[in-house]
Amino acid sequence: MGIASSKKLSGQEIISKINGNYRSGKSDLGRDFFSPCLKYCNRYRRAVGYFSSGALIVWSGALEEILTDDVKIQLIISPNLSIEDKEALQRSLDEAERRKLRQTIADKVITDALSSPEKLNTADVRLELLAWLVANERLIIRFAFPEHMEDAGIFHEKIGIFDFPWGDTVAFTGSANESSMGHSRNYESIDVYRNWLSADIERVKTKVDEFEEAWNSQAQGLKIIPLSEEAIKLIKINAPNKKPSISPKNQTITPSNPTNDVLEPKVYEEKWRHQDEAVDKFLQVGHGVLEMATGTGKTRTTTKILSNLDDEEKLDAIIISTEGTDLLDQWAREIEPWSIGRRKPFRVLKHYASHHQLESFVNNNKGAVLIVSREKLAFLFKRLAPEKRKRMIIVHDEVHGLGSPVLRQSLAGQHQTFGYRLGLSATPEREYDIDGTEFIFQELGNVVFKFGLKDAIEQGILCEFNYIPLYYQLTDNDKQRLKQVYNKQSARAQVGNPMSQTELWIELARVYKTAEQKPDIFASFLRENSQYTRSTIIFVDNREYGYKILETIHGYTYKYRTYYAEDDRANLNKFANGNIDCLITCHRISQGIDIKNLKNVILFSSSRARLETIQRIGRCLRVNPNFPEKRATVIDFILQSEPDEDKDIISADEERYLWLSELSNTRRK
Template identity: 40%
Template sequence: MARIVASPKLAAQDWAALRQGNDAQNDPTLHTALSRTIEELASDFTDDTLTALAWAVADGLLEFRIAIPAGDLDGDFHDKFGQFHDADGNAIAFNGSPNDSERAFRNYESISCFYSWLDERESKRVDSEVERFSRVWSNRDANVRVYPLPDAIRRNLVQFVERGPRPYRVPAASPDKAPDPKWRHQKEALTVFLERTHGILAMATGTGKTRTAIAILNELKDRDAISMAVVTMSGTDLLDQWRRELATKSPFPVYRAYAEYKEQQQFINDPRGSLLLVSRQMLPAVLARLPEAAVRDGLIICDEVHGLGSEGLARSLKGLVKPFKYRLGLSATPDREYDPEGNQFIEDEIGPVIFEFGLEDAIERGILCELDYVPLEYTLSDDDRQAIRAAIKSYHARARAGQPASPEDLYRQIATVRKSTLTKLAPFDEYLSAYPALLRRCLIFVDNKEYGVRVQELLLTVTGRFHTYFADDDREQLVTFSKGGTDCLVTCHRISEGIDIRSVNNVVLFASSRAKLETIQRLGRCLRIDDANPGKRALVVDFVESTDKSVPSDADDTDQSADEERRQWFELLAQVRRKP
């Protein structure tokens, strides 16, 4: 994907007005100037060039942001610098360059280029330029204010896709190369869905749910069976990942309605011939306003569909999903344990599970790697036992008072004690001292940020190449980890769903839910095959309460048995071998 930060074409008095405004993105001066620029493009560019530019923006291959100097600066944003990256992690950074104009070619100009692969000094120069661009792009440079391209301006540019078809295509597979049979389940899933028209594909993480869904999207479009599509899920990371996939593979221009992107109104005004990528939180408001005729000819794809069954969403989405002609749900774990109402809502609106391809299938076929399992035993402290006693006492007291809480509430309270007990730290420290290589390409899942701080104290005895990734952390830390900038990431729930980091070798589970949903998603982080590491074998380090009686006799031991059930499940999974 290409990202360009550019200065708008403005008169001096317009610059002054914008620099005094608090929200330049919504300033009519900027809109007028940018609208003039779009009109000039329409007259100055050839149809081929303008169509290519419009499709690149519509497909997400090219994104513009607008820069306005701030502080003591009163001129243009005239700095010219950038970087190019390849699939192997190499980068070229440049600083300077002439304008592409007749006058510029008569000027004395210069350009400096840096190459990341030459030596360490050159690599640091590249890193410096990359960081500089990141600061500007994310509006962290005090000397310039940067804004996303206003929705109305982007819409005006995207409309030029109507001048011609997409002028590029994704390279097709070589016709003389037969498809790899290990991926045949994707074709099988597509066939089943086309026959059923609605339902859920229960496919393990890393087995190609996204690819299968996009294949279904394209097949339906090729058959003229749909005129529009809506794709929804939760989490900016996952939405961004889908956007990158759809950028070159969607048969429709893609609009976005999540995070800072507010393009839903254009889609609602005329959804035919387009696709909306929308967050789950914004989905009810969007679906309620879509024309009925478009919905009847539409496809809706719900990734991580289990999340659709939460009480609030089920209430606001009731009756809005079912009218779609085609309804596709995706999840490695579609069942919401202990939530029959949520499961029923999902089946009513989307449909039942119509295809399954699980972890065992994927490991046997060589799609996911084999794994080793190490359970570390712990015992609860006296304080932990007292907290469990108090939870049970409160539960029974409420029942006697005629205000009973659900058993699930009690289980959650007990689980919270076990997830955050400090007695897990000692066995982890002992294991880490014996096997420090555990932290190479490792994800550590904890229950909360405070517990993560305690874990970090142990990590520092081995390495400083780790970082945290919590709700208020910079998302750049995930990017840094995915590129190998750090070896280990300590996190909670943020990357449980769908983020593709193939280089992860090891997972440490300080916190595990009673429901398998979360555990399976986290396991999927380390089971993906890594082309750069063909001999990869995953390692899962888990914490299991000692079978010695460590809680009072009146305490519910459901979570203790859940630990044991998880241990047995992992041990069976660790025995699965790839079939020749």
């Protein structure tokens, strides 16, 4: 009879009766050793062999029945490296690239678990338990990559240490894995050392030292990688608020926080069928633009295209280009798991901000992805032979930016030599810039697929929203500022340097965007509607104008921050995590940022171009899996007509009002 069955003994008494060796046949390792130790310990340190994502889910589920509420687990595991993973690491040209690949491989254990078919089809609560344990720092995972020799194998060290609240420590080594197979069905053996026995004290200390040396990345020939911040964020998004409980085997498992993403396969396929339609349309011609609303999966659609081309062995290299460090970083996070999961993994290189790997791509681009800022493309194209481009795809995200005058001059005619050309945008046309729009279509091809905001709301991909217009008028000082713009236009014409229509519009628009009456109207609105200071992003034209809004917001919440171009990104992360109620910003957050808990967008500054408005309201239309009934709100400022005001400006406001009013009446099918 095992010691775990002793009902009347205290935990300390039960642990004191642990043996010095356990072997299958003579003992049940799970019942006689692991269960009592896990039940009574307050810390468990474990270094074990490789774990797949599925094994990690099963293992965490097995823990639920025996873990106490205050136990902390530190786990060192070796990710299960495929042949392709090993080849990718061997092909890496420098340590920075290898480090990035290791991180991707490590994170993939978690990302694969969180996107497993079990979650989609059965809402397995074991997956929720795993997410809860990691999100609440009850389970801390680090990943081991041996480097003690060339072509090293897996990390296969088997050390375990149990610490108990009364001061005892039990260490063990042996063949047993952390699984029901390892504890029961496999034929295994372990040696056990107990610090209350003088003969075992030194051995316990040795095992503790060996574990801590590895955990703290001090073991020679061993690289230890923690989960990345991005992976931790993903886990916290998926984790339930309360610890889930494993139901009995014969009982139906019900998820503790059902979400829109837990769907039957047919429903899931129906919701996202537009992505497959977009893939088919693009592959028919091999070039063109996908016009897809914010939040409808442009990145996922792109990786589906890449997978199709790679599966058919039509692709040697990939170039992904856009603007802004935030968006480029986001592409890197999205493409790395895809690249490492391919049959022959792609190396992911970057050339933007502090990353300088363009030369590495030029010199060895087969099996590589380059994520590059658009401003660097002209230099890249000069170094990239046309014959090499035939088996490459170039992807332009936020493709409207490709049509700027500077890029038209430096990139004209450069794209036709690529085998595949893909543009992505919610609105690829450049309003009031016919030449720029024509350039985009000449270089990449026409729009081959459209899926707009209305389609996305009807499909349930984006949420429904309320539209609240606030009306304002120009003050005498505003009108004086407009007069100064016209005087400037006249003065420049007289000296032979006339303002273009675009220049005139920009300067006039700045007056309307910073109209003096707006802050007071907003303050009056908040007196009856203070809820719109929470889960809110306020878009303003500039920092100075933002200060005026801060004075009003301060009366309703102290949890507000700004996020301008040079601000610390920490404010955005705090807002995304719900630690900040309100964020005041200008342009930087407009593109590519996914904050599901955002409910309200307030537009003090609205561009004449529909593109900017689509991007900004798209921030709050993202569905939130934790709140499936989410309904967003868009608050806008509309100029009231006066006889002496610019009818062009008023018509732009009225056009936006009519468009957003109609869109806000869209309902999910």
